[in-house]
Amino acid sequence: xxxxxxxxxxxxxxxxxxxxxxxxxxxxxxxxxxxxxxxxxxxxxxxxxxxxxxxxxxxxxxxxxxxxxxxxxxxxxxxxxxxxxxxxxxxxxxxxxxxxxxxxxxxxxxxxxxxxxxxxxxxxxxxxxxxxxxxxxxxxxxxxxxxxxxxxxxxxxxxxxxxxxxxxxxxxxxxxxxxxxxxxxxxxxxxxxxxxxxxxxxxxxxxxxxxxxxxxxxxxxxxxxxxxxxxxxxxxxxxxxxxxxxxxxxxxxxxxxxxxxxxxxxxxxxxxxxxxxxxxxxxxxxxxxxxxxxxx
Amino acid sequence: xxxxxxxxxxxxxxxxxxxxxxxxxxxxxxxxxxxxxxxxxxxxxxxxxxxxxxxxxxxxxxxxxxxxxxxxxxxxxxxxxxxxxxxxxxxxxxxxxxxxxxxxxxxxxxxxxxxxxxxxxxxxxxxxxxxxxxxxxxxxxxxxxxxxxxxxxxxxxxxxxxxxxxxxxxxxxxxxxxxxxxxxxxxxxxxxxxxxxxxxxxxxxxxxxxxxxxxxxxxxxxxxxxxxxxxxxxxxxxxxxxxxxxxxxxxxxxxxxxxxxxxxxxxxxxxxxxxxxxxxxxxxxxxxxxxxxxxx
Numbered sequence: 001x002x003x004x005x006x007x008x009x010x011x012x013x014x015x016x017x018x019x020x021x022x023x024x025x026x027x028x029x030x031x032x033x034x035x036x037x038x039x040x041x042x043x044x045x046x047x048x049x050x051x052x053x054x055x056x057x058x059x060x061x062x063x064x065x066x067x068x069x070x071x072x073x074x075x076x077x078x079x080x081x082x083x084x085x086x087x088x089x090x091x092x093x094x095x096x097x098x099x100x101x102x103x104x105x106x107x108x109x110x111x112x113x114x115x116x117x118x119x120x121x122x123x124x125x126x127x128x129x130x131x132x133x134x135x136x137x138x139x140x141x142x143x144x145x146x147x148x149x150x151x152x153x154x155x156x157x158x159x160x161x162x163x164x165x166x167x168x169x170x171x172x173x174x175x176x177x178x179x180x181x182x183x184x185x186x187x188x189x190x191x192x193x194x195x196x197x198x199x200x201x202x203x204x205x206x207x208x209x210x211x212x213x214x215x216x217x218x219x220x221x222x223x224x225x226x227x228x229x230x231x232x233x234x235x236x237x238x239x240x241x242x243x244x245x246x247x248x249x250x251x252x253x254x255x256x257x258x259x260x261x262x263x264x265x266x267x268x269x270x271x272x273x274x275x276x277x278x279x280x281x282x283x284x285x286x287x288x289x290x291x292x293x294x295x296x
Numbered sequence: 297x298x299x300x301x302x303x304x305x306x307x308x309x310x311x312x313x314x315x316x317x318x319x320x321x322x323x324x325x326x327x328x329x330x331x332x333x334x335x336x337x338x339x340x341x342x343x344x345x346x347x348x349x350x351x352x353x354x355x356x357x358x359x360x361x362x363x364x365x366x367x368x369x370x371x372x373x374x375x376x377x378x379x380x381x382x383x384x385x386x387x388x389x390x391x392x393x394x395x396x397x398x399x400x401x402x403x404x405x406x407x408x409x410x411x412x413x414x415x416x417x418x419x420x421x422x423x424x425x426x427x428x429x430x431x432x433x434x435x436x437x438x439x440x441x442x443x444x445x446x447x448x449x450x451x452x453x454x455x456x457x458x459x460x461x462x463x464x465x466x467x468x469x470x471x472x473x474x475x476x477x478x479x480x481x482x483x484x485x486x487x488x489x490x491x492x493x494x495x496x497x498x499x500x501x502x503x504x505x506x507x508x509x510x511x512x513x514x515x516x517x518x519x520x521x522x523x524x525x526x527x528x529x530x531x532x533x534x535x536x537x538x539x540x541x542x543x544x545x546x547x548x549x550x551x552x553x554x555x556x557x558x559x560x561x562x563x564x565x566x567x568x569x570x571x572x573x574x575x576x577x578x579x580x581x582x583x584x585x586x587x588x589x590x591x592x
Contacts (some may be wrong), residue, residue: 089407109455111385112451115376115451122442125434126442144318149326155412159408176324
């Protein structure tokens with residue numbers, strides 16, 4: 001697929017940018033800084049940064065304009081994974097085939113590393129040297145990231161997720177959970193990317209949000225499908241893990257075929273939302289397709 | 297002491313402001329919102345908000361100008377307490393005589409409530425309707441809060457604290473730990489308060505930071521003194537708790553008398569730093585004295 005080299009170049013680009021923005025692992029708090037590096041520079045696919053950069057590209061700006069936004073969303077994503085893996089949460093020992101942060105370090109350090117990464121995400125935006133982004137845009141980026149990552153966004157979604165284990169959720173409740181848990185941060189990717197360029201109209205910002213929310217849902221439905229269909233080796237995690245926990249999923253609520261149809265429908269909706277963009281948004285379109293067609 | 301009514305009015309003021317800024321405890325994520333309310337509206341003394349308001353007063357502005365800054369620092373403080381009390385951290389069951397957040401709810405909810413409160417602290421600043429504070433000042437407030445609360449500030453100090461249990465720290469290392477762990481957020485109180493007014497000169501901002509760092513150290517030394525001298529009932533926590541954990545303290549390093557002298561010295565330094573302010577800064581001066589002379 002033609003978008004793969006783009007994803008790979010974004011991965012390299014953001015890994016370098018992240019490394020430059022993390023505290024140097026030295027001094028009395030070295031263990032904390034090591035844990036932050038470990039939790040962030042972890043071989044992740046960096047789909048969220050790719051969405052930031054593709055948005056910057058859609059608005060005809062050089063990718064560097066998206067560096068701080070990409071780092072901020074990825075730090076937020078990584079902090080949430082570190083906390084998500086904790087014994088009191090999902091209690092995962094492995095992530096991408098490597099020990100999770102609290103296993104490689106210890107629980108206290110993992111909690112603090114997550115906390116520090118969240119603060120750093122906001123700091124990265126305020127410290128941005130990007131000349132395209134003025135103070136008002138930085139503030140809008142911070143407002144959007146804090147809302148999307150907080151109690152009405154990502155964390156709210158995780159709380160609903162926790163509360164839903166063993167519960168019968170309706171399809172609309174499941175959708176609400178995922179729109180918060182995954183969709184909100186994906187929305188932050190395209191919106192922060194667009195705000196960083198200082199070139200997006202209100203209509204373009206709204207279209208990007210619609211795109212992101214649909215992509216977020218498609219992403220989650222695909223996750224549920226892979227959890228049923230994929231094998232453990234390809235996924236790097238236990239196949240059927242969510243099923244074992246008796247968590248409500250799209251496949252358990254809709255069945256496999258209807259879940260695939262819903263993923264397709266959300267994909268179409270995402271593509272349609274980008275109608276007001278020209279072919280510079282093709283990478284964004286290809287990313288949406290990639291998310292639906294990935295097998296891990 | 298004449299500052300007590302001021303502290304009490306700040307307590308009432310910020311409690312109301314916090315309540316207005318927390319998510320309404322309803323809907324599918326109600327348990328999370330309840331935990332956030334529980335962790336924030338907890339009968340705390342609100343010394344940090346009082347420092348914000350006293351700074352606003354020193355700069356001759358109405359207290360309302362400090363509401364968002366006061367809420368932001370207090371939310372940050374409360375999130376750090378919730379995470380600090382977790383079993384993997386200090387493992388405390390009681391705070392101010394009431395069950396800690398993870399006891400009253402559960403560990404996962406306490407982790408998420410802390411995470412959500414951190415995000416909300418930044419959101420509160422971006423959403424501020426305070427007409428005295430322009431975009432540039434809001435950004436400076438966010439930059440300062442993220443730095444003071446992150447890996448080079450509060451969280452960095454907690455990491456040093458964790459690493460120091462059973463270790464022999466030098467006096468300068470102990471000072472560094474407390475300057476990060478407590479001093480940084482106290483610095484955020486006066487600096488955010490000053491930035492919110494948009495009236496502080498560079499010299500005044502620098503003086504307030506010096507004041508805050510000394511007050512922060514005096515506060516911590518006093519804590520160590522109270523831990524040796526105070527009785528359990530007055531403190532609301534186990535007397536000698538830090539001693540039991542074999543944590544380095546000012547009293548263990550300096551002895552009780554020298555620790556008292558050092559607290560006095562930091563107090564004098566704090567007061568001297570305010571020399572360029574007129575009598576409108578008297579409340580700030582009285583707060584410094586209150587912190588040294590408190591017995592709980």
